[in-house]
Amino acid sequence: MNRIIQKNKINENIFRIVIDAPHIARAAKPGQFVVVVPTEKAERIPLTIADFDREKGTITIIFQIVGATTKVLDSIPAGGEIAHLLGPLGTPSHIENYGTVVVIGGGVGIAEIYPAVKALKAIGNEVITVIGARNRDLLIFQNELSVVSCQLLVTTDDGSAGRKGFVSDELKDIIASGKKIDLVLAVGPVPMMRVCCEVTKPHGIKTVVSLNPIMLDATGMCGACRVQVGGKTKFACVDGPEFDGHQVDFADLVARLKPFKDMEKRALDHVCRLLGGK
Amino acid sequence: MAEKKIRLHMAERSVEERVKDFNEVPQGYTPEQAIEEAKRCIQCKNPLCIKGCPVEVNIPVFIKLVAEGKFAEAAEKIKETNALPAICGRVCPQEEQCEKECILGKRGESIAIGNLERFVADWARKKPSPAGHKATLLSQRERVAIVGSGPAGLTCAGDLARMGYQVTIFESLHVTGGVLTYGIPEFRLPKAIVNLEIEYVKSLGVEIKTDMLVGNVYTIQELLKEYKAVFIGSGAGLPKFMNIPGENLDGVYSANEYLFRINMMKAWQFPEYLTPIKIGKRVAVVGGGNVAMDSARVSLRMGAEEVYIFYRRTQEEMPARIEEIKRAIEEGIIFKILTLPVKYHANASGWVSEAECRQMELGEPDASGRRRPVEIPNSDFRIQIDTVVVAIGNLPNPLIPQNTPALKTEKWGGVIITEEGLTSIPGVYAGGDIVRGAATVISAMGDGKRAAKAIAALLD
Ligand SMILES: Cc1cc2nc3c(=O)[nH]c(=O)nc-3n(C[C@H](O)[C@H](O)[C@H](O)COP(=O)(O)OP(=O)(O)OC[C@H]3O[C@@H](n4cnc5c(N)ncnc54)[C@H](O)[C@@H]3O)c2cc1C
Ligand SMILES: Cc1cc2nc3c(=O)[nH]c(=O)nc-3n(C[C@H](O)[C@H](O)[C@H](O)COP(=O)(O)OP(=O)(O)OC[C@H]3O[C@@H](n4cnc5c(N)ncnc54)[C@H](O)[C@@H]3O)c2cc1C
Ligand code: SF4
Ligand code: SF4
Ligand code: FES
Numbered sequence: 001m002n003r004i005i006q007k008n009k010i011n012e013n014i015f016r017i018v019i020d021a022p023h024i025a026r027a028a029k030p031g032q033f034v035v036v037v038p039t040e041k042a043e044r045i046p047l048t049i050a051d052f053d054r055e056k057g058t059i060t061i062i063f064q065i066v067g068a069t070t071k072v073l074d075s076i077p078a079g080g081e082i083a084h085l086l087g088p089l090g091t092p093s094h095i096e097n098y099g100t101v102v103v104i105g106g107g108v109g110i111a112e113i114y115p116a117v118k119a120l121k122a123i124g125n126e127v128i129t130v131i132g133a134r135n136r137d138l139l140i141f142q143n144e145l146s147v148v149s150c151q152l153l154v155t156t157d158d159g160s161a162g163r164k165g166f167v168s169d170e171l172k173d174i175i176a177s178g179k180k181i182d183l184v185l186a187v188g189p190v191p192m193m194r195v196c197c198e199v200t201k202p203h204g205i206k207t208v209v210s211l212n213p214i215m216l217d218a219t220g221m222c223g224a225c226r227v228q229v230g231g232k233t234k235f236a237c238v239d240g241p242e243f244d245g246h247q248v249d250f251a252d253l254v255a256r257l258k259p260f261k262d263m264e265k266r267a268l269d270h271v272c273r274l275l276g277g278k
Numbered sequence: 279m280a281e282k283k284i285r286l287h288m289a290e291r292s293v294e295e296r297v298k299d300f301n302e303v304p305q306g307y308t309p310e311q312a313i314e315e316a317k318r319c320i321q322c323k324n325p326l327c328i329k330g331c332p333v334e335v336n337i338p339v340f341i342k343l344v345a346e347g348k349f350a351e352a353a354e355k356i357k358e359t360n361a362l363p364a365i366c367g368r369v370c371p372q373e374e375q376c377e378k379e380c381i382l383g384k385r386g387e388s389i390a391i392g393n394l395e396r397f398v399a400d401w402a403r404k405k406p407s408p409a410g411h412k413a414t415l416l417s418q419r420e421r422v423a424i425v426g427s428g429p430a431g432l433t434c435a436g437d438l439a440r441m442g443y444q445v446t447i448f449e450s451l452h453v454t455g456g457v458l459t460y461g462i463p464e465f466r467l468p469k470a471i472v473n474l475e476i477e478y479v480k481s482l483g484v485e486i487k488t489d490m491l492v493g494n495v496y497t498i499q500e501l502l503k504e505y506k507a508v509f510i511g512s513g514a515g516l517p518k519f520m521n522i523p524g525e526n527l528d529g530v531y532s533a534n535e536y537l538f539r540i541n542m543m544k545a546w547q548f549p550e551y552l553t554p555i556k557i558g559k560r561v562a563v564v565g566g567g568n569v570a571m572d573s574a575r576v577s578l579r580m581g582a583e584e585v586y587i588f589y590r591r592t593q594e595e596m597p598a599r600i601e602e603i604k605r606a607i608e609e610g611i612i613f614k615i616l617t618l619p620v621k622y623h624a625n626a627s628g629w630v631s632e633a634e635c636r637q638m639e640l641g642e643p644d645a646s647g648r649r650r651p652v653e654i655p656n657s658d659f660r661i662q663i664d665t666v667v668v669a670i671g672n673l674p675n676p677l678i679p680q681n682t683p684a685l686k687t688e689k690w691g692g693v694i695i696t697e698e699g700l701t702s703i704p705g706v707y708a709g710g711d712i713v714r715g716a717a718t719v720i721s722a723m724g725d726g727k728r729a730a731k732a733i734a735a736l737l738d
Contacts, residue, residue: 023490024495037452041544041551041552043552043553044452044553068549069552072552083452084452084488085489086450086452086490086491087491087495089491216543216553217450217538219450219515220676220677221515221516221517221534221538221675222517222532222534222535222538223517223519223531223532223534223535224531224532226519228526233526238677255526255628256526256528259528259629260556263548263549263554263556264554266548267548267552267554269549270552271552
């Protein structure tokens with residue numbers, strides 16, 4: 001179980017793995033995630049189920065190497081096994097026919113929106129997908145998303161692909177064009193999600209974001225993932241990870257993401273030494 | 279034989295030594311000590327002690343065997359009703375259960391039943407396992423699913439397996455044992471002992487599947503298609519917060535997160551183990567139960583210099599076990615009683631730096647019979663701290679009830695069961711903390727046993 005049956009490099013830091021996990025594939029829905037413990041001594045980290053195949057019994061995960069545990073995950077080759085894999089977790093995305101939906105993905109969030117785009121389109125929505133990255137080398141999933149979206153818009157910070165600018169600029173333009181938008185779904189770095197919410201709020205466009213606080217058990221038992229939504233404490237792992245973006249206290253989220261920064265560096269140094277400076 | 283009124287205490291490691299590591303504090307009896315203590319038992323015709331034990335260990339008989347030096351037979355006797363004696367001997371609140379009822383307690387000190395149980399189990403553990411306890415696999419009977427590998431689930435599974443049922447435990451975490459593994463720290467309950475007891479349950483033929491969150495992976499209804507009956511022992515995993523300003527600051531943990539990181543993820547061996555934990559020099563633990571004591575004593579061992587317990591009543595009302603309170607005080611934990619935190623303040627980088635507390639006094643007794651804490655007006659004061667652990671209790675795990683509309687629960691979240699442990703869904707039983715709220719290991723085991731009996735009766 002938990003065997004990595006396929007592994008591709010998407011760019012320098014982002015990898016796609018397909019894992020044999022029939023019980024997870026069977027139950028998975030868009031918007032849900034898994035907890036991965038690559039080796040016995042590693043952390044429990046949450047990663048979105050970017051795709052699943054019920055027939056083959058596989059799930060697909062796209063992960064970006066940012067620290068020690070993602071580095072350890074990367075050290076497992078195709079054919080190797082992940083020590084522990086738990087899922088599907090979290091409340092699935094609410095998929096219904098809203099009308100016109102703008103789905104926004106930034107950074108590794110681009111991979112995370114794929115199942116939602118597919119499902120929203122399948123149920124009859126007009127789906128406009130907007131993706132953005134710092135430069136063209138960091139853009140992922142462009143082909144896959146263009147197939148399942150009605151329209152795919154691309155932005156890069158440096159203009160090396162698509163429009164020069166941010167995904168929020170594209171969002172502003174769609175709104176300015178007078179097109180009626182029924183829902184915005186934004187998944188990516190916290191600043192991106194926050195800006196998207198600021199853009200839509202004056203227009204009263206419902207905006208759903210997928211929050212990524214630090215998680216531990218991811219089953220609702222520790223409260224590490226607590227976020228403030230509409231003045232109430234919510235556990236992102238079970239109540240979310242998707243929430244109404246206009247209700248989210250982003251400042252609180254940002255503050256709660258940083259407590260272990262210095263230790264994360266030490267852990268990464270330790271792992272790099274173990275893996276022989278790989 | 280002159281009746282001795284005073285019980286024999288176990289040797290304990292010195293405070294200076296023990297706060298530096300996670301090894302066990304009490305050292306257990308020697309065989310001579312065990313025999314001496316056992317001989318104090320007057321072998322009552324109508325033994326009250328048994329009535330105090332939720333799983334009805336045959337106390338006089340096993341104690342007599344100890345007094346005669348027949349330790350292996352004593353171990354067999356205990357295991358007839360209690361599959362986890364090395365654990366119960368250590369963590370049962372004996373002073374409120376078996377030992378509270380012991381007749382000798384009326385005129386002196388009750389027999390140290392827990393210490394004797396612990397001795398016998400430890401003695402048996404070090405000997406090769408007697409042939410009589412190999413799983414006598416009967417013809418394979420129906421399949422039963424158990425949710426959760428805490429004491430409730432393990433006991434129910436063990437009992438059903440011994441009756442010949444095919445049992446599968448589904449556990450959501452990547453480790454087994456429930457609170458025994460992730461909650462109660464090593465110095466109070468060594469994990470090697472927990473693992474041995476789990477291995478024993480497995481040796482009976484029980485299959486344990488980890489990383490299986492029931493409700494999400496399979497619903498209870500789906501399990502019922504594959505299994506003839508289901509037992510839910512999913513515990514009280516939902517941490518309570520006080521909802522006061524500053525509780526989301528960095529440096530404020532729920533006790534679950536704190537103990538999870540340290541016990542389960544082994545953060546005390548960082549960076550060999552990759553999960554971090556950050557503990558400052560001055561730790562405040564809020565609460566007065568076993569969880570609070572454990573969090574406070576763990577903090578010392580993780581290198582904190584000053585550790586406070588903030589408790590809104592007095593030491594007398596603390597729900598923690600008396601001997602653990604005693605050990606916490608010995609180790610230098612500072613008890614701030616009649617103290618209620620009302621707000622936490624942060625330093626410039628957003629890390630908790632001060633607790634604002636209100637002074638309390640005791641008023642009239644409340645429903646639980648304990649005197650109620652009342653706030654004293656204008657009594658707020660501040661204490662500098664840099665870590666807070668909120669240990670004010672846990673509620674039943676809400677995940678399965680949320681995913682199982684037909685499962686009836688109390689308003690506070692506890693699953694409703696009958697005398698036999700049956701829930702509102704036919705074939706589905708429940709027990710332990712998911713039913714009682716945060717309770718005890720032995721009551722969870724008692725529930726597991728009772729449900730096993732009921733399930734066997736159902737399937738017969
Ligand atoms: C619901 C959810 C879905 C996610 N999906 C994806 C995904 O599909 N692909 C992907 O590449 N990343 C995803 N992430 C982020 C991913 O979990 C983190 O990148 C990962 O935990 C970093 O671990 P690390 O040890 O390599 O790095 P670390 O050095 O530990 O951390 C680097 C940074 O990652 C964040 N982080 C650290 N630990 C955790 C944790 N336990 N939980 C959450 N964030 C943490 C912190 O901001 C930290 O500063 C998701 C996060 C959440 C909460
Ligand atoms: C720190 C601490 C110290 C304590 N000290 C003492 C003590 O000294 N003496 C004493 O008697 N009691 C003590 N207790 C209480 C005691 O540990 C509990 O009452 C007891 O463990 C309850 O047993 P249980 O089997 O009902 O639940 P748990 O031990 O909580 O086990 C439940 C298991 O179910 C799993 N689970 C939950 N949901 C799901 C799901 N949906 N699918 C699959 N698996 C699931 C959990 O991961 C867990 O492993 C302490 C508790 C804590 C937290
Ligand atoms: S199981 Fe607990 S209550 Fe029962 S006899 Fe043993 S120590 Fe006492
Ligand atoms: S009540 Fe006390 S003295 Fe009597 S049998 Fe039980 S342990 Fe022995
Ligand atoms: S990660 Fe522990 S409660 Fe959400």
